Amino acid sequence: MPVQIGKEAPDFVAKAYHQGTLKKVRLRDYRGRWVILFFYLRDFTPV
């Protein structure tokens, strides 16, 4: 596993859609705050 509980999460930059705008999201920008990161299978799926 490339990730471990208790260790730093890998940094990343992702394109994102946020409330009508396109932006870049970088995990490291959230230092100082708690982050809940949700991975999910696909848009338009019921579950």
Next chain:
Amino acid sequence: MSVDSVDTHRKWQEEELVRMVKGGALFPLCSDPQGEIGKLFGVYDPGPEEDLRATFIIDPEGRIQALEILAGPAGRNIPETLRILRALAHHRSTGNLLPCGWQPGKPVLAPEPGDRHKPAPTWEIWETRNAF
């Protein structure tokens, strides 16, 4: 975060999410088209070429404090994610330990003692029924 493009995220927001909750998704919908970020986090599924249903809780120092991965047709339980987040935040500010099933208002346990301190036994503070 899913493998969908930002354009598909926009369509999903405009066509479905705003009909499910007022304002739609308030947080960024991230795009991971090749699954590279999923692979970094160990949650990319190469068969269907999708990211798995995974939740990571990351603390203010950037460390992963909790991880859940679910397969199959059962969705996540958001109150549980919030419960864990509150427990972790409580520990961070007080040093207390949060037993099974902890919710705000339920008994907490004192921090790990140093060599000179003898803590009260757990059973004097917490009963099994507190877990439910």
